[in-house]
Amino acid sequence: xxxxxxxxxxxxxxxxxxxxxxxxxxxxxxxxxxxxxxxxxxxxxxxxxxxxxxxxxxxxxxxxxxxxxxxxxxxxxxxxxxxxxxxxxxxxxxxxxxxxxxxxxxxxxxxxxxxxxxxxxxxxxxxxxxxxxxxxxxxxxxxxxxxxxxxxxxxxxxxxxxxxxxxxxxxxxxxxxxxxx
Numbered sequence: 181x182x183x184x185x186x187x188x189x190x191x192x193x194x195x196x197x198x199x200x201x202x203x204x205x206x207x208x209x210x211x212x213x214x215x216x217x218x219x220x221x222x223x224x225x226x227x228x229x230x231x232x233x234x235x236x237x238x239x240x241x242x243x244x245x246x247x248x249x250x251x252x253x254x255x256x257x258x259x260x261x262x263x264x265x266x267x268x269x270x271x272x273x274x275x276x277x278x279x280x281x282x283x284x285x286x287x288x289x290x291x292x293x294x295x296x297x298x299x300x301x302x303x304x305x306x307x308x309x310x311x312x313x314x315x316x317x318x319x320x321x322x323x324x325x326x327x328x329x330x331x332x333x334x335x336x337x338x339x340x341x342x343x344x345x346x347x348x349x350x351x352x353x354x355x356x357x358x359x360x361x
Contacts, residue, residue, distance in 0.1 A: 186212040186261035186290070189248035196252060203253050210259035211286065214245045218264035225264075233269035238278045242285055258287040265292025267307060279307050 185199075185207060192199045203209060217238075220229030233241075242260070250256045260282050267279050267289075282289035283306035294309030303309070 182206045182208060184208040184210050184259055186210040186259070187249065188212050188216055189214060189245055189252060192249065192252050199253055203255055208259065209249060209253055209255050209257055210261055210290075211242065211245045211249060211257040212261045213241045213263050214248070215241065216263045217241065219266055222264070230263075230266055230269050231271040234274075235269060235276055235278060235281065238269050239281055242281060246285070260286040260289045261310070262289060262291055262307075265294070265310060267291070279304075282306050 182205075185202060187199070187209060199209070215228055217228045217230045217233055218225040220226050220231050246257055262282075267277055267282075268275050269278055270276050279289065286306070288305045288308055290308050290310045292310040296309055298308050
């Protein structure tokens with residue numbers, strides 16, 4: 181079972197051997213931006229708020245992360261996970277969607293904390309909806325995916341921040357998910 185890991189290059193550098201092993205094991209590496217900009221409404225992101233970005237700055241985030249990931253791991257990411265699930269830059273009359281930047285650069289852009297599963301017949305892959313499975317174990321993921329509003333489609337994208345024993349544990353969880361859903 182192979183999984184997708186969405187990474188920031190700085191986190192990759194801290195555990196480079198583990199990430200190289202993940203690639204060697206056939207896991208996919210996705211882009212999660214250079215500096216993980218998010219809304220300034222979260223105090224931790226006041227100095228890196230999307231409200232203070234423009235499209236040029238966001239393009240630098242996407243391209244810079246791709247370049248660094250390719251240099252570090254030898255792979256060019258094709259999926260992208262929107263930091264904090266947010267798809268905008270700027271504020272007020274200057275707010276702009278950066279979905280077109282993602283559509284130009286990636287096969288799929290995954291959101292976060294979205295309300296619905298994706299319908300493969302109509303979804304826009306540049307802004308695919310993401311279910312909040314972070315920090316859940318398999319039993320919790322399975323329960324969430326079986327609710328009437330979230331029937332499992334058989335596709336799980338996994339986000340994690342470190343690789344060591346977690347790769348084996350998460351891979352095992354996903355293998356079980358594919359067998360039981």
